Amino acid sequence: MIKLESTWLNLRTIDDLATQKTFIHSLNSCTKLITTLVFVVLVTSFSKYEVTSLLPLLFYPVALMSLGNLPYKPIVKRLLLIAPFIVFIGLFNPVFDQRPIAKLGSFLITGGWLSFLSITIKLLLTVTSALILVATTGMNSICTALSQIGVPKPIVIQILFMYRYLHVLLEEFLKTNQAYNLRSFKTAGIHYKAWGSLLGQLLLRTMDRAQRIYQAMLCRGFDGKVPLLSAARWTKKDHLYLLFCLSFFLLCRFINIPQALGTLLTGGFQ
Amino acid sequence: MSHHTIDLTNILYTYPDGTTALRNLSLHIGHGEAIAIVGSNGSGKTTLLSHLNGVLFPTTGTVNIGGYPVVQGTLTHIRRTVGMVFQNPDDQLFMPTVYDDVAFGPLNLGYPPLEVEKRVISALKTVGAYALKDRPPYRLSGGQKRAVAIATVLAMDPAILVMDEPTAALDPLARRQLITLLHTFSHTKIIATHDLDMVLDLCKRTIVLHNGSILADGPTLEIFRDRDILEQAGLEQPFSMQSCPICSKI
Numbered sequence: 166m167i168k169l170e171s172t173w174l175n176l177r178t179i180d181d182l183a184t185q186k187t188f189i190h191s192l193n194s195c196t197k198l199i200t201t202l203v204f205v206v207l208v209t210s211f212s213k214y215e216v217t218s219l220l221p222l223l224f225y226p227v228a229l230m231s232l233g234n235l236p237y238k239p240i241v242k243r244l245l246l247i248a249p250f251i252v253f254i255g256l257f258n259p260v261f262d263q264r265p266i267a268k269l270g271s272f273l274i275t276g277g278w279l280s281f282l283s284i285t286i287k288l289l290l291t292v293t294s295a296l297i298l299v300a301t302t303g304m305n306s307i308c309t310a311l312s313q314i315g316v317p318k319p320i321v322i323q324i325l326f327m328y329r330y331l332h333v334l335l336e337e338f339l340k341t342n343q344a345y346n347l348r349s350f351k352t353a354g355i356h357y358k359a360w361g362s363l364l365g366q367l368l369l370r371t372m373d374r375a376q377r378i379y380q381a382m383l384c385r386g387f388d389g390k391v392p393l394l395s396a397a398r399w400t401k402k403d404h405l406y407l408l409f410c411l412s413f414f415l416l417c418r419f420i421n422i423p424q425a426l427g428t429l430l431t432g433g434f435q
Numbered sequence: 436m437s438h439h440t441i442d443l444t445n446i447l448y449t450y451p452d453g454t455t456a457l458r459n460l461s462l463h464i465g466h467g468e469a470i471a472i473v474g475s476n477g478s479g480k481t482t483l484l485s486h487l488n489g490v491l492f493p494t495t496g497t498v499n500i501g502g503y504p505v506v507q508g509t510l511t512h513i514r515r516t517v518g519m520v521f522q523n524p525d526d527q528l529f530m531p532t533v534y535d536d537v538a539f540g541p542l543n544l545g546y547p548p549l550e551v552e553k554r555v556i557s558a559l560k561t562v563g564a565y566a567l568k569d570r571p572p573y574r575l576s577g578g579q580k581r582a583v584a585i586a587t588v589l590a591m592d593p594a595i596l597v598m599d600e601p602t603a604a605l606d607p608l609a610r611r612q613l614i615t616l617l618h619t620f621s622h623t624k625i626i627a628t629h630d631l632d633m634v635l636d637l638c639k640r641t642i643v644l645h646n647g648s649i650l651a652d653g654p655t656l657e658i659f660r661d662r663d664i665l666e667q668a669g670l671e672q673p674f675s676m677q678s679c680p681i682c683s684k685i
Contacts, residue, residue, distance in 0.1 A: 304531070305531040305532065308531075325530075325531060326529065328531075329529060329530075329531060329571075329572075329573070330529075332573045333525055333573070374526065377521065377523070377526040378526050378529055380485075380490045380521075380526075381519075381521050381526050381527045381529070382529065382539075383490070383510075383514070384488055384490065384514055384518075384519045385514070385539055385540035385543060385587065385588075385591065386511065386514060386515070386540055386543030386544050386591070387539075387543060388543065390543075391530075391539075392535075392538070392539065392542040392543070
């Protein structure tokens with residue numbers, strides 16, 4: 166119980182980091198959203214055996230964390246939270262893909278291990294960049310930016326409302342769970358027979374609440390449109406940031422920088 | 436502010452599950468009155484309030500606000516006139532920040548941005564919550580949430596203020612602050628509550644509901660002195676009218 170609550174509080178901490186005033190925080194939310202989206206698409210576009218050319222991209226999250234004055238701990242903690250998923254996604258690659266790709270001394274590297282490593286790095290990069298986006302921009306501004314770049318408003322509003330009421334619903338669930346625990350003496354956790362009615366209750370209460378919120382919205386003239394905050398304007402800073410990031414990404418995508426550096430050092434150009 | 440009267444004529448309301456919540460209820464409320472609606476749980480208070488701005492429509496009977504019948508076609512006007520503060524502020528505060536939430540109503544009413552800003556700031560200042568304007572609603576205390584919920588309604592400049600259990604779940608200080616705030620409003624006020632001491636402070640007229648019909652309607656003091664009526668309605672005299680438990684003096 167306490168664990169669940171504290172995880173929840175941590176989720177808000179990431180959002181709270183967005184109130185800081187650094188160079189990254191001062192950028193237009195659209196700029197940051199577009200950069201992050203491009204970054205994610207670019208990272209996933211690498212071939213499944215690519216490892217070395219992904220490495221320079223690590224520079225992006227590290228630079229952002231340092232420029233945005235973000236603490237490493239909460240971000241690393243969240244990465245650990247999703248680590249099991251990463252492992253599960255790539256778990257069977259080394260088993261099924263035994264094709265030898267390279268030899269490191271007497272150690273044979275198979276395609277499976279390479280793709281496993283590649284998936285891990287890709288997920289690390291994409292998840293970190295998404296977390297950084299929340300920590301430097303905040304959910305509300307992200308939603309404004311989403312609607313600005315053309316995401317349909319109903320979807321944006323769904324996200325906003327979900328984020329707003331996640332807290333209320335979780336609290337309701339925790340209270341229900343506590344009430345259950347206080348009156349169930351034999352078993353630890355929730356007995357499988359009780360799950361149905363507990364979740365059913367929660368669903369019914371959620372529907373009731375949705376109805377009340379809808380009525381409250383109607384009372385204030387709701388006609389299907391939710392007025393969102395007007396977004397900040399683009400400045401020169403945003404253009405430069407976008408230009409710099411995109412050129413860096415493209416450079417990383419089309420030139421294998423570690424390999425090029427290696428060739429340079431070992432005199433490959435001579 | 437124009438003169439807004441409220442007239443309910445022979446209201447009967449039956450919920451879809453067959454429960455009749457209001458029976459043959461008729462009522463007239465004049466301009467600028469402060470009215471308390473009291474009654475036990477399930478006596479129909481919230482159902483009655485829901486009829487005042489078209490959240491519910493009567494099964495039979497008519498509701499008239501300032502000369503306009505409450506029907507689908509007049510809802511925009513009615514909802515601009517009647518501001519409703521819900522029982523649970525979490526249901527009312529759905530936008531990401533306090534400012535957005537207070538601006539929601541005026542923006543929907545189509546006011547220009549500058550006017551919206553003026554209204555939001557003035558509403559937040561009235562309830563003493565201006566400093567909270569950039570905070571997300573889930574970070575507020577119960578009293579702050581209630582104050583902001585009232586501001587969301589005030590920003591629409593309603594002539595009639597309807598409140599459902601405004602002092603429920605407030606600590607004594609927040610309750611006192613709310614009562615002081617409500618004293619300053621010149622709106623027609625209709626308050627459904629169990630807090631009879633607040634009623635003594637705020638409302639000159641009290642309507643006692645029992646099983647969906649009006650059991651008594653009259654000056655607050657007169658009604659609260661009549662123990663029979665209170666008992667019948669499942670209520671008790673307000674504490675300030677009961678004798679002191681220590682010295683037995685009133």
